[in-house]
Amino acid sequence: MQILNIDDDIDDRDMFCMAIEMIDRRIDCVQVESGELAIKLLANGKYVPEFIFMDINMPRMNGYECVQELINLPTLKSTQIVILSSTFSPRDQIDFGALGLKYLSKTSSLSSLADSIKQLIQR
Template sequence: MKNGKTCFLIDDDIDDQEIFALVLKSVNPSIACVVANDGIEAVSKLTKEETFNPDYIFLDLNMPRMDGKECLQEIKKIDRLKETPVIIYSTSSEQKDIIETRNLGASDYLEKQSSVAELKKRLAHFFK
């Protein structure tokens, strides 16, 4: 199963999940997109399934139960994922969110785009 790369999207918005997965497939069809609906589900999957080692993690900030910042801190505690890039994927363009998530270990910050074309351009940057 591990010939292509795996992208793990953690986002509670179903529409955002579908758009992200479609755009990712158009950018690079060999990348599998696995989705968790919130931080608790994501951390549970990452801690219980030790063979699940995504190549990239895209993480929404505003989610119920466990927000993106808490989730990021939990992900960073998992040894096998220490080198996995975690990209914040959020509607927030607040400078404090960008700075805070970088300080917590996020490798990049991607603001959710209103246009599919713009999202495609941004994802192409990550998955060229």
């Protein structure tokens, strides 16, 4: 399984990949620091992860803008996009649901993060 993590915060990216490693060391956790880099990585269709976990609050291109680009890539039709954030407004939840996205709250607990990710990827 391949999972892409898009987040401008290196500490959050590292914690995310540590959580993935706790779940299953065979899962390939790829990290990129911006939406622009993610689109470059995914646009040619050579890399197609099963899941994309993306932060909402990023400079230049935020998570919403990145999602709008990613959902138009034909190679990602079966890729589940999960939005990561510290907080979600009720409006965010409606908007994400309308796009078929899942969402996950960030936490400072590695084990809690691993449990939450595990629930999402094992459905």
